[in-house]
Amino acid sequence: MTHFQGWIDFFGLPSEAPAPLVFFVSMTVFFLFMIIPLSLFMNFLERKMTADLQARVGPNRVGSSGVLQGFADMLKMLSKSAHVSETSRERFWLSMQNAALYSTFAALPLGSSLIFVNSELNSLIPFVALSLYFVCQSLIGIDGKNIEELLLGFRSGFQFVSGLIPSFICVLTVGVYTGSLNWSEIAQVQNGSPFQWIALSNPFGLVTGLVFILSGMLMFQTPPFHQLDRGMRHRSASGLAVYRINQFYATLIWSVFSVTLFFGAWDFFGEDSSGFIGSAVEMFSVLLKACVMMILSRVIAKALPQIRMDQMTDFSWKVLTPISLVCFLGMTLWVVGVGR
Amino acid sequence: MRFSQECLSTELSLMHLGPIHPSLPGPMKLALQVDGERIVRAEIETGYLHKGLEKSYENRNWFASMIPTDRIDSEGSIFAEMALCMAVEQICNIQVPRRAQMIRLILSELNRVSCHLTYLARVAQSVGFETTTHYILRERELILDLFELMTGSRFNLNFFRYGGVSADITEGFIERIFEVCRIIQIRLREYHALMIDNQSFVTRLAWLGPISAEDVYLMGITGPNARASGVITDIRKSHPYSGYDLIDFRVPLGMGAAGTVGDSFDRLKVRLEEIQESLLLLTHAAESVPPGDFSCIRVTHDFTVPAGEYFSRVEGARGFLGCHVVSSGDFSPVRVQWRTPSQNQLQIVPQLLKGVALQDVPVLLSTLDLSIPEVDR
Numbered sequence: 001m002t003h004f005q006g007w008i009d010f011f012g013l014p015s016e017a018p019a020p021l022v023f024f025v026s027m028t029v030f031f032l033f034m035i036i037p038l039s040l041f042m043n044f045l046e047r048k049m050t051a052d053l054q055a056r057v058g059p060n061r062v063g064s065s066g067v068l069q070g071f072a073d074m075l076k077m078l079s080k081s082a083h084v085s086e087t088s089r090e091r092f093w094l095s096m097q098n099a100a101l102y103s104t105f106a107a108l109p110l111g112s113s114l115i116f117v118n119s120e121l122n123s124l125i126p127f128v129a130l131s132l133y134f135v136c137q138s139l140i141g142i143d144g145k146n147i148e149e150l151l152l153g154f155r156s157g158f159q160f161v162s163g164l165i166p167s168f169i170c171v172l173t174v175g176v177y178t179g180s181l182n183w184s185e186i187a188q189v190q191n192g193s194p195f196q197w198i199a200l201s202n203p204f205g206l207v208t209g210l211v212f213i214l215s216g217m218l219m220f221q222t223p224p225f226h227q228l229d230r231g232m233r234h235r236s237a238s239g240l241a242v243y244r245i246n247q248f249y250a251t252l253i254w255s256v257f258s259v260t261l262f263f264g265a266w267d268f269f270g271e272d273s274s275g276f277i278g279s280a281v282e283m284f285s286v287l288l289k290a291c292v293m294m295i296l297s298r299v300i301a302k303a304l305p306q307i308r309m310d311q312m313t314d315f316s317w318k319v320l321t322p323i324s325l326v327c328f329l330g331m332t333l334w335v336v337g338v339g340r
Numbered sequence: 341m342r343f344s345q346e347c348l349s350t351e352l353s354l355m356h357l358g359p360i361h362p363s364l365p366g367p368m369k370l371a372l373q374v375d376g377e378r379i380v381r382a383e384i385e386t387g388y389l390h391k392g393l394e395k396s397y398e399n400r401n402w403f404a405s406m407i408p409t410d411r412i413d414s415e416g417s418i419f420a421e422m423a424l425c426m427a428v429e430q431i432c433n434i435q436v437p438r439r440a441q442m443i444r445l446i447l448s449e450l451n452r453v454s455c456h457l458t459y460l461a462r463v464a465q466s467v468g469f470e471t472t473t474h475y476i477l478r479e480r481e482l483i484l485d486l487f488e489l490m491t492g493s494r495f496n497l498n499f500f501r502y503g504g505v506s507a508d509i510t511e512g513f514i515e516r517i518f519e520v521c522r523i524i525q526i527r528l529r530e531y532h533a534l535m536i537d538n539q540s541f542v543t544r545l546a547w548l549g550p551i552s553a554e555d556v557y558l559m560g561i562t563g564p565n566a567r568a569s570g571v572i573t574d575i576r577k578s579h580p581y582s583g584y585d586l587i588d589f590r591v592p593l594g595m596g597a598a599g600t601v602g603d604s605f606d607r608l609k610v611r612l613e614e615i616q617e618s619l620l621l622l623t624h625a626a627e628s629v630p631p632g633d634f635s636c637i638r639v640t641h642d643f644t645v646p647a648g649e650y651f652s653r654v655e656g657a658r659g660f661l662g663c664h665v666v667s668s669g670d671f672s673p674v675r676v677q678w679r680t681p682s683q684n685q686l687q688i689v690p691q692l693l694k695g696v697a698l699q700d701v702p703v704l705l706s707t708l709d710l711s712i713p714e715v716d717r
Binding site: 050053054055056147148151223224302303304305306307308309310311 | 353354355374376377464467468469470471472474475478538540541543544697698699700
């Protein structure tokens with residue numbers, strides 16, 4: 001049985017189907033029937049909850065209570081004609097960016113038999129892919145037409161690096177606790193009750209989890225951290241739609257990583273998860289936790305002002321990074337002294 | 341020598357913002373010379389909203405002169421109306437009844453609270469604090485509803501007339517004032533918690549764009565911006581008008597609560613305190629509206645002003661608003677010239693922007709409370 005047997009079961013493919021075929025089919029179906037509808041629904045949910053917080057109504061016109069607002073917005077954006085033309089270089093970097101982002105699907109921990117790359121260090125693979133994503137973003141800015149785009153490119157790069165370091169240390173901390181950097185083994189350690197989750201098993205786990213989540217918000221420019229590029233600079237309408245979906249996917253995969261590392265992964269009250277139903281339950285569990293985390297962080301962020309870029313990087317270097325190092329040391333001592 | 345020739349040369353970059361840009365207070369051009377993220381030099385260019393308002397007075401009769409007056413600053417139209425009426429009343433030697441003076445005072449203070457609430461919402465929006473923006477605008481709606489109850493309009497009230505006001509107090513208006521004052525008093529505590537006690541909000545504003553007392557005098561800055569720098573200046577105290585001499589109130593000053601005296605945080609804090617004082621003023625004024633006439637004369641289309649000139653001054657929401665009226669005894673004014681507070685405050689913008697980070701430009705401009713319509717007219 002392969003470690004992506006779940007995907008084979010989902011689509012009824014033969015067991016001997018080649019991995020690239022399974023990967024291609026899985027990614028396409030996941031993107032079209034999961035990511036896009038989920039992004040539209042989550043956008044609606046966030047707008048409604050934010051509106052409630054701000055004593056407003058929010059979308060309420062399209063569909064029942066405005067549920068179809070996301071579809072209307074997407075149709076509107078796709079139907080607008082492009083008013084700017086991207087250079088061939090910009091198109092190249094954008095394609096590279098998309099490729100880097102969606103390559104993380106190969107190591108996305110959606111279930112015990114839903115991971116394509118099951119190597120010993122597969123929890124670090126997304127970092128490499130996301131680093132390439134932000135390098136491409138910086139290169140788009142450096143290749144830009146004016147000083148604003150150049151500054152934007154540099155800012156994105158600096159901001160990403162400042163969030164990458166503490167989050168990387170957090171992953172190493174989890175590796176110290178679980179004894180492995182493999183998604184499946186990390187999830188295995190957290191099987192059972194919620195008190196087995198790394199975030200709830202010891203104080204260092206909880207703090208490390210919070211640092212990891214904040215670092216991700218910083219890297220992906222999620223509120224309250226200042227959003228430098230809202231995707232509107234010199235992009236066509238369809239380019240903007242792709243940019244928004246990319247933003248959502250990037251935030252979703254970070255939430256999935258957070259859930260897998262700190263909040264029990266795909267564990268569903270310790271139930272057995274084999275077969276088609278088991279894989280579906282595991283995926284549902286991971287995505288549900290990830291979506292709850294995304295919504296909570298967005299709504300809490302709405303109650304805070306945006307933080308300036310230099311304040312963000314200061315926060316990362318002077319607060320998050322030292323705390324993550326302390327937690328790394330503390331977790332090591334905990335494992336040695338108390339045990340897992 | 342060879343080493344210095346091989347050194348890389350760096351040049352400053354030029355960035356242009358405007359005339360239409362979300363970070364600007366209105367249509368204006370801002371040319372910024374930047375060294376990376378820091379602004380080295382700034383130049384401003386206005387005039388994009390010039391409507392020829394001052395010229396248009398010459399083609400209107402005195403009765404219709406209230407219309408361009410409202411457009412000097414649509415947010416604070418009542419102050420311009422007050423200034424024009426006071427100037428004309430001085431030339432004509434008209435005594436405004438006490439009841440009319442109190443009504444004018446009430447509407448002025450309501451407009452002041454409304455302008456300051458809009459300021460707070462704008463500053464919150466500039467730092468990305470959307471939740472607070474919506475809360476504040478919700479409270480501003482209460483005041484705009486009061487305007488609508490009394491005058492029929494929410495902005496551009498066109499309510500003051502020479503010799504008084506155009507109509508008496510609407511039934512239920514005074515009771516509504518008490519209710520609105522009570523609600524806003526409660527909400528002010530919320531704003532205090534959301535803004536003054538919020539460390540990340542304070543960090544965005546503290547030490548940003550401080551205006552020294554010396555600059556206040558040199559540039560002729562007035563109003564809350566001057567008071568935030570510790571300079572006591574308030575026309576309502578120094579040259580009381582329209583019943584302000586009858587009611588006691590405090591003039592808040594900037595104390596350097598978070599960063600330094602006169603910085604953006606002080607400007608915001610002073611306005612919060614001024615809202616508090618205005619609410620107390622409103623309550624006293626509403627309790628002491630005397631019986632009597634709401635106007636001593638009836639102004640019609642053929643109203644004339646005897647030959648003469650006068651310069652009136654009022655304390656607007658943004659500062660000292662002056663109106664110089666010249667009449668030759670004809671049906672139209674010869675000249676109506678305005679001294680607006682934003683015109684002086686705009687002159688200090690290039691100085692304040694030096695050394696500021698690019699991301700702080702919209703925050704700084706919003707805390708200065710500039711009104712481009714007032715500048716360009």
